[in-house]
Amino acid sequence: MSNYWRRLPIYLLLDCSESMAGDAFFSLGNGLNAMIGELKTNPTALETVTISIITFSSKAKQIIPLTDLLKLQIPELVLGSGTAMGSALELWTQCMEREVMKSSATQKGDYKPICFILTDGEPTDRWEDIADHVRNNIVGKQANVIGVACGPDADTNKLCRITETVIVLKQATSSSFSRFFKWISASISTTSERLESSGNKGISLPALPEEIEIQQTGKQQQFTTSDRHVFLHSKCIQNRAFYLLRYTKIIDQIDLLGSSNKPVYQAVAAHPLENFEFAEGEKTPGLQVSTSQLLGFQPCPYCGNSLWGMCSNGHVHCCPEYQNSINITCPWCKVTDTYLPQSFDVGSGVG
Known part of the structure; x- marks a missing residue:
């Protein structure tokens, strides 16, 4: 039997398109760094959590492969044209296939990955087929996926096509992003602690801050357009x-x-x-x-x-x-x- 230490893989898919420019983009970077710093103070998270970051604008890039918390250093995020969400989903599935250890007859593999998809924009590439593939074949089976709509004008309809778990960050302000990333940190910490004690493969979500709400199932937006x-x-x-x-x-x-x-x-x-x-x-x-x-x-x-x-x-x-x-x-x-x-x-x- 191998002595492989089971990891909890966390994938962050971050929208770095033009519409994020300004306070939202600076707050995204600051909140991300604060989240990593907070996770590093949790002994259980340090032992189990690994994080990968994929950014997408005109194209998707994995700027950080799946990395242990202690070794993790956040590079500068860079804005770009477009919102290649389809490419980001495709790249994420490829990274999971390559990086996440699967269980075998001789050892247990990694815990089920958690993926957070943060976006405020309209996809500008072909995203529908890969979104349906993720919804039908990956969500709940291979990974837990949480869609995050950043700001009041974000299109939750697109995220709901990817996953049934969609939350809305009502305002893309510095304070909202700060509380949101603290919530992610708490979610990851709680999940990692419960995995170690019970082997539960689900995700444990703490109570949402006031400025974050769950997207209601079946609720459709009518106002979001690609030329806003x-x-x-x-x-x-x-x-x-x-x-x-x-x-x-x-x-x-x-x-x-x-x-x-x-x-x-x-x-x-x-x-x-x-x-x-x-x-x-x-x-x-x-x-x-x-x-x-x-x-x-x-x-x-x-x-x-x-x-x-x-x-x-x-x-x-x-x-x-x-x-x-x-x-x-x-x-x-x-x-x-x-x-x-x-x-x-x-x-x-x-x-």
Whole structure:
């Protein structure tokens, strides 16, 4: 008989798409680090828990393979375009097959893995087939899966297709993420302790904090759409630093546009980012919107310029206020153009 020490594998699938930019993304990283630190204070968790982290935006990546708590160091999370949830589910199933020790005639394998899927966005890849496979063949049989909808606008319908256990983080704020990751830590700690004492292969969920609720079975959302945000990839013309301009849809129909089926978006934020992962080969994202659909401006987070413009090569950057016309050198392609006030189409990111 082998002396193999049975592990409790924990997989975290984290949405790092554009829609997570801002407080939600910083809170996600801070909450994750706090959770790991808290788990390291639990002797039973230290003996049994192993954690893997898979991130997904334009593509899915396992940034941490299944690792013992003592050896675990969280790398920097990086935002990117898109929400490749289908790829993340596919990668997770492959990682489980490779990393989780199965029981045999001579030894017991690892305990049943627990997977948390955190997302606030609309999947941008083909996800339906792998979601059905996970729901029908993995959930409850090979792993316990908990879907986590981050924020009031997250689409729980998609998560409910993957697993029957879906919880809703009502607000994606720093305090909410902090309490949520404490809840995950408590869930993992309690489960690991009960596994060691009774061999129970289920998951033990403590009481939910006030800002987290269980998604009601059969309850369908009607308001979530794939075009709820417009993201413009922009740079500062002074220091060439990157930031995301976020516009949020405010109404589906408006007579001012002369068309009843064009959404209108309001400028709500400009997110400075040190690192950003563009989709492979991406020049301009697929969604095109007219500037006539975009209302208002958010100032550049670096230099304070109140406007933005687009060069002749389709790159967006900040722009100072001007009258009639202005010459600007694009911080992306270094081309100098003369800029005039006008309407045009611009490519938008998706998250």
